[in-house]
Amino acid sequence: MNIHEYQGKEILKKYGVRIQDGIVVDTPERAVEAYRSIAERTGSKFVVVKSQIHAGGRGKGQIQGLEQRGVQVAKSPDQVREIATNLLGNVLVTHQTGPEGKKVNKIFLAEDAYYPGASEPKEYYISILLDRAKGCPVIMASTEGGMDIEEVAEHTPEKIIKEWVDPRVGLQGFQARKIAFAFGLSGNAFKEMVKFITSLYTAYWESDASMFEINPVLKTSDDKIMAIDAKVNLDDNALIRHPELAIMRDTNEEDPLEVEAGESNLNYVKLDGNVGCMVNGAGLAMGTMDLIKLSGGEPANFLDVGGGANAKTVEAGFRIILKDPNVKAILINIFGGIVRCDRVATGVVEAYKAIGNIPVPIIVRLQGTNAEEGARIINESGLKVYSAIEFKEAAAKVTEVLKSLGL
Amino acid sequence: MSVLVNKNSKIIVQGFTGSEGTFHAQQMIEYGTNVVGGVTPGKGGQSHLDRPVFNTVADAVNTTGADVSIIFVPPAFAADAIMEAADAGIKVIVCITEGIPTKDMMLAKEYITTKDCRLIGPNCPGVMTADECKVGIMPGFIFKKGTIGIVSKSGTLTYEAVDQLTKAGLGQTTAIGIGGDPIIGTTTKEAVELLMNDPETEGIVMIGEIGGSMEADAAYWIKANGTKPVVGFIAGQTAPKGRRMGHAGAIIGGADDTAAAKMRIMSECGIFVVESPALIGETMLKALGRD
Missing domain, CATH: 3.40.50.720 (NAD(P)-binding Rossmann-like Domain)
Known part of the structure; x- marks a missing residue:
């Protein structure tokens, strides 16, 4: 589960990681209030206004139809009001959102961290994530703060330091020191960096995160180390033991069809193709998407109805798929192991009748337990459904249907 | 065996x-x-x-x-x-x-x-030795004692492969469902190695999916040590980046864990890679020279 920057920073703060603090608001009026309170506390007139959406590239991103970037520094209440009005309720397009962009519902007003002082501010990069191959967390750090880490990895891989953590003993002091030394820090900044990394690891571990990416980590002009941004991804499987984190979910950031599917316990991911599909098992669901593509179509979705496919789940699946206006045909692909094909077939027929008129052709491929019985039920139902048993047959039927639709 | x-x-x-x-x-x-x-x-x-x-x-x-x-x-x-x-x-x-x-x-x-x-495993359909022992949730009736071993991250795709192998007249030795989570006990490479060392297994089907580097690791091992034909499929050629596709481990993070990247490495390592999951059985027949 992804969370917003301001929520990630709340977690960091709880574990003693210094953050560029601020106030999250959802109206221009509250933005002005927040500005006054921050300016009073810091004694600086500079405040950064940051759009809160689940996508990176906000700083360079552009609000649709306006000359307004997703992140901007303001130095007066009037300017804050103007920026907040431009951002809130409007759509921000960044290189990560796709051309459709994401609506900004909240903005985070952050204190000025780049104030002048004894030394130059300097930005770093630190992230903690799972190394799947090694089966342990890895800390990735770089002096190239503010840059996209994938670009750093491609062009100057030698600038990335990796430190693997033994999960049984956790992060050790020498590991945090190694990174701080590699950054070339000394004195108070060094001490602050060691503390920063140590607390960051604790936050990552204790919140069952999949990723914490802090980019940039800032060394301020007075040698404090703080998180300017926070990109956090939490392990969905562990949310059950973190109710305080589970409530951070923002369904506004998710596709409404995906939210609806989740409520029916269906695993659905919306894609932008023209052939919908409903499958049992995640691997077969991906394989079915691939088969649709090879047959001349484009998959409109991923949908795993799981091991207990029945009339109710099939109906729920149909209803979700049919809400996507791009869907021109539907392929149902069930390999009945424990699930019996005749039951699924009955489910398809019942769902079809319950929904009434399904306006797109349907191809049903039932294989495995009682497959022939399933095919018979489909064929005798009188519904306009193409039935197949072999996977190859299903592929051919998809091609045939797409041709008949002129696609 | x-x-x-x-x-x-x-x-x-x-x-x-x-x-x-x-x-x-x-x-x-x-x-x-x-x-x-x-x-x-x-x-x-x-x-x-x-x-x-x-x-x-x-x-x-x-x-x-x-x-x-x-x-x-x-x-x-x-x-x-x-x-x-x-x-x-x-x-x-x-x-x-x-x-x-x-x-x-x-x-x-x-x-x-x-x-x-x-x-x-975890998050796997288990292990099944045809006609001998089922330690899992795979449907027993699709299996037939034979000569092909299967390694797979996915449950129903395993059934698909098993079914095609049975219909191709090849049958199975052992099918190992290794699981779809990011951290699993036995990797693709380790499972392939077990089957490569099994005298009764004449060919191996290796089914992977997007996410991680296990298939590439297995492919390099097969190139260096393989003695039997391997047919491979990677699910998720059409999956978008950054979205979890059902399995906790099935997510494209970078360029290396896409289906295309894995399939390219597997081909380069001499694995018979199929684009369509419907072609696993017949490709194994070809790989064994029995088509």
Whole structure:
């Protein structure tokens, strides 16, 4: 589960990681209030206004139809009001959102961290994530703060330091020191960096995160180390033991069809193709998407109805798929192991009748337990459904249907 | 011959008396699997499916001599069940449970490295040696004793491959469902290696999916050490970047874990890569020169 920057920073703060603090608001009026309170506390007139959406590239991103970037520094209440009005309720397009962009519902007003002082501010990069191959967390750090880490990895891989953590003993002091030394820090900044990394690891571990990416980590002009941004991804499987984190979910950031599917316990991911599909098992669901593509179509979705496919789940699946206006045909692909094909077939027929008129052709491929019985039920139902048993047959039927639709 | 489990394996079921455990234990017994008992803490001394129930895995091992365990325990307690089995001396631990927190698996995997055992899964359909032993949830009737071994991250795609191999007249030795989680006990490479060393296995089907580097690791190993034809498929050629496709591990992070990248490496390493999952059986026939 992804969370917003301001929520990630709340977690960091709880574990003693210094953050560029601020106030999250959802109206221009509250933005002005927040500005006054921050300016009073810091004694600086500079405040950064940051759009809160689940996508990176906000700083360079552009609000649709306006000359307004997703992140901007303001130095007066009037300017804050103007920026907040431009951002809130409007759509921000960044290189990560796709051309459709994401609506900004909240903005985070952050204190000025780049104030002048004894030394130059300097930005770093630190992230903690799972190394799947090694089966342990890895800390990735770089002096190239503010840059996209994938670009750093491609062009100057030698600038990335990796430190693997033994999960049984956790992060050790020498590991945090190694990174701080590699950054070339000394004195108070060094001490602050060691503390920063140590607390960051604790936050990552204790919140069952999949990723914490802090980019940039800032060394301020007075040698404090703080998180300017926070990109956090939490392990969905562990949310059950973190109710305080589970409530951070923002369904506004998710596709409404995906939210609806989740409520029916269906695993659905919306894609932008023209052939919908409903499958049992995640691997077969991906394989079915691939088969649709090879047959001349484009998959409109991923949908795993799981091991207990029945009339109710099939109906729920149909209803979700049919809400996507791009869907021109539907392929149902069930390999009945424990699930019996005749039951699924009955489910398809019942769902079809319950929904009434399904306006797109349907191809049903039932294989495995009682497959022939399933095919018979489909064929005798009188519904306009193409039935197949072999996977190859299903592929051919998809091609045939797409041709008949002129696609 | 076969790998991991055979007709002599003595199997216990952890989470024996729960609904999942009961249903699948029954199916396993019907297939002819030697289920010698089960474990449900607090129900020791009872009998279930005509087999003894034990409070601990250690009790079950001491009494029955069990060497294989299958786990149907809810996600929050599954890592504990894995460690209990390892501690009790179980040699092959098969964990079916889906949804175990990654942190729990990190620690459990570290823990079992200190024990003499192999973990299959979690989030997997189990291990099945055709006509001998079913330690999992795969439908038994699609299997037929034969010569092809299967390694797969996905349940239903395994069934698909098994079915095609049976219809192609090749049959199976052992099918190993390694699981779709980011951290699993036995990697693709390790499972392929087991089958490569099995004298009865003449060919191997390797089914992977987007996410991670396990298929590439296996491919490099096959290139260096392979002695049998391998047919490979990677699910998720049409999956978008950054979205989790059902399995916790099926997510494209960077350029290396796309289906295209994996398929290219596998081809370069001499694996017969199929673009369509419908072509697994016939491609294996070709790879064996029997088409």
